[in-house]
Amino acid sequence: MSQSVAKRRRVQRSPTPEYKLDDDDGDSYVPYVPVAQRRQAKLAKLTSWGANPDKGKASRQEEEQEEKEGEEREEERLREKARKERTLLMEAQEVHDRKAAEDAKKTTEEKEEEQDAEILAAIASRRKLASDLELAKGVQYTEPMKTSWKPPRFIQERSDEEHRRLREKYHILVEGDNIPPPIENFTDMKVPEPFVKFLKSKRITTPTPIQLQGIPTAFAGRDMIGIAFTGSGKTLAFCLPLIMFALEEETRLPFTRGEGPVGVILCPSRELASQTYENVLTWTAALSTGGRYPQLNTLLCIGGISMGEQSHVLNKGLHVVVATPGRLIDMLEKKKFTFDNCKYLCMDEADRMIDLGFEDDVRNIMSFFRHQRQTLLFSATMPRKIQDFAQQSLVKPILVNVGRAGAANLDVLQVVEYVKQEAKMVYLLECLQKTPPPVIIFSENKNEVDDIQEYLLLKGVEAVAIHGSKTQEERQYAIKSFKSGAKDVMVASGVASKGLDFNDIQHVIIFSMPKEIEDYVHQIGRTGRSGKTGIATTFVNMNTPEQTLLDLKYLLMEAGQKVPLFLMSIEDPRAAQGASLKGCPVCGGLGHGISNCPKLEDAQRRQMASHRGADDRGGY
Numbered sequence: 001m002s003q004s005v006a007k008r009r010r011v012q013r014s015p016t017p018e019y020k021l022d023d024d025d026g027d028s029y030v031p032y033v034p035v036a037q038r039r040q041a042k043l044a045k046l047t048s049w050g051a052n053p054d055k056g057k058a059s060r061q062e063e064e065q066e067e068k069e070g071e072e073r074e075e076e077r078l079r080e081k082a083r084k085e086r087t088l089l090m091e092a093q094e095v096h097d098r099k100a101a102e103d104a105k106k107t108t109e110e111k112e113e114e115q116d117a118e119i120l121a122a123i124a125s126r127r128k129l130a131s132d133l134e135l136a137k138g139v140q141y142t143e144p145m146k147t148s149w150k151p152p153r154f155i156q157e158r159s160d161e162e163h164r165r166l167r168e169k170y171h172i173l174v175e176g177d178n179i180p181p182p183i184e185n186f187t188d189m190k191v192p193e194p195f196v197k198f199l200k201s202k203r204i205t206t207p208t209p210i211q212l213q214g215i216p217t218a219f220a221g222r223d224m225i226g227i228a229f230t231g232s233g234k235t236l237a238f239c240l241p242l243i244m245f246a247l248e249e250e251t252r253l254p255f256t257r258g259e260g261p262v263g264v265i266l267c268p269s270r271e272l273a274s275q276t277y278e279n280v281l282t283w284t285a286a287l288s289t290g291g292r293y294p295q296l297n298t299l300l301c302i303g304g305i306s307m308g309e310q311s312h313v314l315n316k317g318l319h320v321v322v323a324t325p326g327r328l329i330d331m332l333e334k335k336k337f338t339f340d341n342c343k344y345l346c347m348d349e350a351d352r353m354i355d356l357g358f359e360d361d362v363r364n365i366m367s368f369f370r371h372q373r374q375t376l377l378f379s380a381t382m383p384r385k386i387q388d389f390a391q392q393s394l395v396k397p398i399l400v401n402v403g404r405a406g407a408a409n410l411d412v413l414q415v416v417e418y419v420k421q422e423a424k425m426v427y428l429l430e431c432l433q434k435t436p437p438p439v440i441i442f443s444e445n446k447n448e449v450d451d452i453q454e455y456l457l458l459k460g461v462e463a464v465a466i467h468g469s470k471t472q473e474e475r476q477y478a479i480k481s482f483k484s485g486a487k488d489v490m491v492a493s494g495v496a497s498k499g500l501d502f503n504d505i506q507h508v509i510i511f512s513m514p515k516e517i518e519d520y521v522h523q524i525g526r527t528g529r530s531g532k533t534g535i536a537t538t539f540v541n542m543n544t545p546e547q548t549l550l551d552l553k554y555l556l557m558e559a560g561q562k563v564p565l566f567l568m569s570i571e572d573p574r575a576a577q578g579a580s581l582k583g584c585p586v587c588g589g590l591g592h593g594i595s596n597c598p599k600l601e602d603a604q605r606r607q608m609a610s611h612r613g614a615d616d617r618g619g620y
C-alpha cells in the first residue's frame, strides 16, 4: 500500500524531464493537491453545512475561488519547473553537440595528446624524490647550492647570444634559469693542471658537448639532468665536479677517520659501479701525483665484495663513495659511515634507477643526508616521464641535452637482418667474421647467453659470458679477461652490461632484439664510443613484436641508417591517421604511443604480479 502511494506521489510530485518534454505545455496535466489539504477542504465543507445558507454559499464560493486560484498557482509553478528543465536539457545537449563538433575538428594528434596526458596523469601519482623526513616535514629547498667556482672573466663577459651560438655549434639544448656558460676547454674550466695533463695523456684533449656544458653547470653547484649519447663522456662530466668539490673540502680542512664522504655516485649495477670507481681512482691518483694536491679516498660499495677489503679506506677520511643502492643502504644503516657531510649525489643511468624499482631505495638513501645536496641525473635515455618526475625532485634544475634523449649514437653503423630462429646460431659464426675482435653479443635470455657461449667455445671462439645469475667472481673474471684482450668475445645479457665502457669494441651483435628500444640504444652503444666508429648487427624475425620493429624502423630513419625492406614495409597505424611521430613519453620509442608502450605494459604486469604475490602471502 505505502509502496503504491509512494509510486503515485513520485509520478505526480516529481515529473521526470521526459514526461515534461512529451507533454509539451502541460495543459492536460491535473495538478496534485496533497491529501491533507483535500481532507481539510472536505472538512470545511462538511462543517459549513447547517450554518447560514447564504453565508455558507458565499464562503463556499470564496473557498472554491481560493481553491481554483491555488490550483492555478500550482499549475503555473509546475509549468515553470518543466520549462526550466527543458532549457537545462537543451543547454546540456548544446554543450554536448559543441564538444562533439570540436572533437571532430581535432586532429588525431591532438586526440592522442589528450589521451597521453590522461594516461601520464594517471601514472604520475608517484611521490617526488626526496627523503621521507623531508617530505613529512615539508622541507623544500628553493635555492641551488653555492660554490666558489666562477668562469674566467673573459667568459663571464661573453653575451648570452655568444653562449647560445656556442651551444648551437655543439647541438646542446638547455633548459633552466641562469645557466652557466659552455666552456670549450678544461683549462678555462679551471681544472687543475696535473689533471688536464693526465687527460691529455689519455687523448682527452677537448671536452665533449655534454662535458663542455655539463661540467660548468655542476661546478656552479646546480642540480642538473644530463642527457647525451652513449660513449660521449658522461662519466667524466659528473665525476670531475665531485673530485673538485672533495679537493676543495680536503684542502680547507683535511679529513680524518670517520669523516666524509662529501659525495656519492649511484649506479644501477655492480659492474658499472666498479668501472666508475676505477675511473675515480685513476683520476684522483693523477691529481695527487706530484704532491701538489692531496690524496683523495674513494670507497666502492657494492654487493658481492667483502667490506674487509675496503677497511683501509674506512680507516681514513673518506671523500667519495661509488655504490649500488642496496649495499649503500646496508652500510649507512650499519653506520659504517654517515652522510652528515655529504652534499653531492649523482645517479648514473638515472632513468633505469628510477624506473627499475630503485626509486624507494633512492628515497631511503636521501633520508641519510643531513643537508641540502646537489643532485645530478645522467643517462643516454631519459624519457619525458622520468624527466618530468626528476624535475620536480631537483632544485631549479638545468637540463643539458645533447641530441634527442634515447637517440642512437650516430657513430654506430646499424645493420638489421632477418634471421630465422633456428638459423641464428650458425649465422652468428658467419657474422663474427665481419670485423676483428673484440665483439660483444647480447641476448635477452640468460639460458641463451650460456648456450651461445657454449656453442662458440665448441667452435673454438674465445668467449666469456656474463649475466645476472653468475657469481660476482665469474662476472669480474669475464669483464677483466675481455677488457684485457685475453678473450675475443663477450656474450652478455642486457642488464649486466649497461654503461660499460670497453676499449674499442668493433662489433655489437644483438642476438635477440630487446622489447624496449632504450635497451637496444644502450646495447649498440657499447661500440662507436669516444668518437670512434663501430658496427651493430641485430637479428630480428617473426618472434620480434611488431611494436619493437616499428620503434627500430624509426630509430634507423632518425639516425640516417639504411632501413631494410622488411622493416620499411611495416605500416604504422598512427601514420595512416596523420599523427606526427614523437617519442613515447614513457620509453622514448618512436614507433608507438603511450597507450601501447611495451615498457608500461611490462611495469604494469610486474606491479600486478607483485600485488598477486602480496595477496598470496596474505597481503601487506
Ligand SMILES: Nc1ncnc2c1ncn2[C@@H]1O[C@H](COP(=O)(O)OP(=O)(O)OP(=O)(O)O)[C@@H](O)[C@H]1O
Residues within 6 Å of the ligand: 203, 204, 205, 206, 207, 208, 211, 228, 229, 230, 231, 232, 233, 234, 235, 236, 379, 380, 498, 499, 500, 501, 525, 526, 529, 530
Ligand atoms: N673529452 C673526451 N675526449 C675523448 N674521449 C673521451 C672524452 N671524455 C671521455 N672520453 C672517453 O670516452 C669513453 C666513453 O666515456 P663514458 O663511459 O663516460 O661514456 P658515457 O657517455 O657514460 O656512455 P654510456 O651512456 O654508454 O654509459 C671513455 O673511454 C672515456 O675515456
